[in-house]
Amino acid sequence: MIKVAEEPILNANIPDGPIETKWKTHKANIKLVSPANKRKYTVIVVGTGLAGGSAAASLGELGYNVLNFCIQDTPRRAHSVAAQGGINAAKNYQNDGDSVWRLFYDTVKGGDFRAREANVYRLAEMSANIIDQCAAQGVPFAREYGGTLANRSFGGAQVSRTFYARGQTGQQLLLGCYSSLMRQVDAGRVKLFPRREMLDLVVVDGRARGIVCRNLVTGAIESYAADAVLLATGGYSTVFFLSTNAVNCNVTAAWRCHKRGAFFANPCYTQIHPTCIPLAGASQSKLTLMSESLRNDGRVWVPKNKGDKRPPSQIPEDERDYFLERLYPAFGNLVPRDIASRAAKRMCDTGYGVGNTGYAVYLDFSDAIQRLGRDVVRERYGNLFDMYHEITNESPYETPMRIYPAPHYTMGGLWVDYNLMSTIPGLHVLGEANFSDHGANRLGASALMQGLADGYFVIPYTLGHYLADSGVLKNKVTTDHPAFKEAAAAAAEQTKRLVGARGKKTVREFHWELGRIMWDHVGMSRNAKGLEGAIRDIRALREDFWKNVSVGGSDGDFNKNLEFAGRVADFMELGELMAIDALHRNESCGGHFREEYQTPEGEAMRDDKNFCYVGAWQWSGNASEPVLHKEDLEFDYVHLAQRSYK
Amino acid sequence: MKFNIKVWRQAGPNAKGGFKSYAVDGILPEMSLLEMLDVLNEQLTKQGEEPVAFDSDCREGICGTCGLVVNGMAHGSRLKCTTCELRMRHFEDGATVTIEPFRAKSFPIIKDLVVDRSAFDRIIAAGGYISVNAGSAPDANAVLVPKDIAEKAMDSAACIGCGACVAACPNASASLFVSAKITQFALLPQGQAERERRALRMVEQMDKEGFGNCSNHAECEAACPKGISIGNIATMRREYMRAAARYEERAEAAGAG
Structure with a gap:
């Protein structure tokens, strides 16, 4: 039985007034920190991806003292670097009818009406500034011959609003952001702490005042005090073990904040990306994404006959089922990700899948190559084709790609209000780590947009308001405070316990098992029975983990096993919360598909009467008994409707 | 196997x-x-x-x-x-x-196999950026970049900072890494304002970090996983010479000395 909080309604602090002017009004009303006072404040930023890096750089530019932490050896390697396809912006450079309104509308609809309207509108408004900022930083976006910016289309939109830098848009935006960050490092306003893993949040008098982290080279437990903490530590797709995320991506920093009082919102909203290279073997460490942009020119199909094992070239045109084009004629291959993933899964589950395992569909470029020529196709997708070739030993120029969905992004995350502040005053959460803008499904090319909007254009305003309003300056805290001592001691104790564990199973084996449970029962398609079983299995696995895991090595130096052990321990708790959240949400929406709730055509069926809210979970001290708080969602501008891409 | x-x-x-x-x-x-x-x-x-x-x-x-x-x-x-x-x-x-x-x-x-490559960060901090504060950028289409220039800049920008160029070079030179960044920004109109300062400071920092000199072995290009061309190193040399001459002129004209 789920415990629901007595005084539920979470206040998101959304400004009054029409949606078009909310942000403007808010900016005019919030408090400011004067230029001379900014240097008196210290701000901790955890994470150096698009959200964290842009926040740290922008706050440095404003004159704050910034301490910026990351687990990588340099900020430039944060996982934003791997984003391929592009970044959306309502520039309407193509004269094709785009506008802030349309981007807003597409995002709310794409998120299956489970996002907060005011946040999404602000995001759409800022999208254009982001492109300006990045172009000015020297990001080499794709251009037309005349020198203007080029665009391409992405899923869930009928306009061309995606800006890109070949298949490396995330890398280029991150390097732009990193260069601005390093400029602030040079100016002495940002101090970098690479190879540090945040292990706890320090809360003093109800406010976030610092962090405890482990130095991943020396093993030392370090404490840092500040006037506010910004968390930009990304998503938790690696709970599935196999995902498109980097192997070091984890939920630990966010989870430790959750355990200190930050609510975790919509944990069950995970995105399974339709176009990834299928699993090949049991020792595989990750799945590789093939950018959604490929669906601009690639056509998805399976054979019309079940179990047809002929090579694709020998299957004649009239024996192919271009199922996305057949099912969704208006959007065709460019339907949103959740829809495309589920359609592919359905085809494979019913016996139409291809490849050795039968768990793959074709993504075919032969039409595009015929229409545009090999050179144009190479110019658009060359690096992706090379990557595919290198991994599978097959050339997409000669034979269709085989693709299958894989965990890719998590829409859920720590709950934040309109100011990006969590339920712990002073703790702000940015980018994928928060829950705010994508509802139950994120549209392609919107993650980069959100990360940068949060860091460049939202937090520089809302953080100033918090600092000026909270009076933290008059109440400086140092790491001598007992709260720091307590947190550091707890972190050291857990580290000691893990490093001393000499059981029979490796950390990786536990992670793999957890991943199987999550993928089978809390993945693309869920049902009550499976979820109940998953909850039982996760609890048992967690218990076994603490008894039977083997870590080894020393806690006094570089120890990957130890790092992973701490992360897997947290995933064991998060996994259960995801299942609990998925079980309680008796509806299907976006990436959360409950088999009991579907239309006759197999599409997601929402229950707006009972579930039009954000489910934000409070840690109760016991991973199996979280407390549910609700933030009701109101749709004043985009009317609730069954999502249709037909 | x-x-x-x-x-x-x-x-x-x-x-x-x-x-x-x-x-x-x-x-x-x-x-x-x-x-x-x-x-x-x-x-x-x-x-x-x-x-x-x-x-x-x-x-x-x-x-x-x-x-x-x-x-x-x-x-x-x-x-x-x-x-x-x-x-x-x-x-x-x-x-x-x-x-x-x-x-x-x-x-x-x-x-074991883990090395400290933070020298690369310090080189970028010395000038591998375009100074533009958040919020101060003009409309993105206000500055036109011809397609071929954008493509060339992208070729250089593709560097992933792995350091294979240094490991492959008999002199342990970081020239390919440094030159790729200098070239990317030298090509773009946005990079012009700090062009000289950037070249001078980045090269100076590279030397300070103890990397060796380039003597045209081209091992770096062969090892580079992103196919960065040693043409970038030639550009870096021109940029450095050009900067050395012009930066002083500009500094003198500005009365800085």
Whole structure:
């Protein structure tokens, strides 16, 4: 039985007034920190991806003292670097009818009406500034011959609003952001702490005042005090073990904040990306994404006959089922990700899948190559084709790609209000780590947009308001405070316990098992029975983990096993919360598909009467008994409707 | 497939290192070299021996974290391929695979195969940026960049900062890395305001970090997983000369001295 909080309604602090002017009004009303006072404040930023890096750089530019932490050896390697396809912006450079309104509308609809309207509108408004900022930083976006910016289309939109830098848009935006960050490092306003893993949040008098982290080279437990903490530590797709995320991506920093009082919102909203290279073997460490942009020119199909094992070239045109084009004629291959993933899964589950395992569909470029020529196709997708070739030993120029969905992004995350502040005053959460803008499904090319909007254009305003309003300056805290001592001691104790564990199973084996449970029962398609079983299995696995895991090595130096052990321990708790959240949400929406709730055509069926809210979970001290708080969602501008891409 | 892995083990920065050999079995041809090391590490953990420390993250060739010298070559012998993308089907079954860290004075070893490449960050901090505060940018289409220029800038910008160029160079020069950034910004109209300062400061920092000089071996280009051309180094030299001449003129004219 789920415990629901007595005084539920979470206040998101959304400004009054029409949606078009909310942000403007808010900016005019919030408090400011004067230029001379900014240097008196210290701000901790955890994470150096698009959200964290842009926040740290922008706050440095404003004159704050910034301490910026990351687990990588340099900020430039944060996982934003791997984003391929592009970044959306309502520039309407193509004269094709785009506008802030349309981007807003597409995002709310794409998120299956489970996002907060005011946040999404602000995001759409800022999208254009982001492109300006990045172009000015020297990001080499794709251009037309005349020198203007080029665009391409992405899923869930009928306009061309995606800006890109070949298949490396995330890398280029991150390097732009990193260069601005390093400029602030040079100016002495940002101090970098690479190879540090945040292990706890320090809360003093109800406010976030610092962090405890482990130095991943020396093993030392370090404490840092500040006037506010910004968390930009990304998503938790690696709970599935196999995902498109980097192997070091984890939920630990966010989870430790959750355990200190930050609510975790919509944990069950995970995105399974339709176009990834299928699993090949049991020792595989990750799945590789093939950018959604490929669906601009690639056509998805399976054979019309079940179990047809002929090579694709020998299957004649009239024996192919271009199922996305057949099912969704208006959007065709460019339907949103959740829809495309589920359609592919359905085809494979019913016996139409291809490849050795039968768990793959074709993504075919032969039409595009015929229409545009090999050179144009190479110019658009060359690096992706090379990557595919290198991994599978097959050339997409000669034979269709085989693709299958894989965990890719998590829409859920720590709950934040309109100011990006969590339920712990002073703790702000940015980018994928928060829950705010994508509802139950994120549209392609919107993650980069959100990360940068949060860091460049939202937090520089809302953080100033918090600092000026909270009076933290008059109440400086140092790491001598007992709260720091307590947190550091707890972190050291857990580290000691893990490093001393000499059981029979490796950390990786536990992670793999957890991943199987999550993928089978809390993945693309869920049902009550499976979820109940998953909850039982996760609890048992967690218990076994603490008894039977083997870590080894020393806690006094570089120890990957130890790092992973701490992360897997947290995933064991998060996994259960995801299942609990998925079980309680008796509806299907976006990436959360409950088999009991579907239309006759197999599409997601929402229950707006009972579930039009954000489910934000409070840690109760016991991973199996979280407390549910609700933030009701109101749709004043985009009317609730069954999502249709037909 | 079976392999004999001969791998560099070194307990810490100041410890004495040496090769150690391990046998692994059951490796599939589609596995990457790093996945083979995962298998080895699982094996070692189960035997109570300390796993081999190595860095990796995205495992799809874009983050630049991984970097090993495989059979004497940075990122192995495949062209335009990072270590994490290197598949075992390119090796002969039963072969010995020698794995070492990137070796350079400016990349001190942390442990086993993990090195410290923070020198690269300090070079970028010295000038690898365009100074534009958030919020102060003009409309993106207000500054036109011809398509061919944008493409060339992108070719240089594709660098992932892995350091293979340094590891491959007999002089341990960082010229390819530094020149790629200088070239990207020198090509773009947005990069003009700080063009001279950037070239001077980045080159100066590169020297300070103890990297060697470029003497045109072109090993860097061959090792680069992103195909960055040594043409960038020629550009860097021109940029440096040009900057050395002009920067002083401008500084004098501005009365700075």
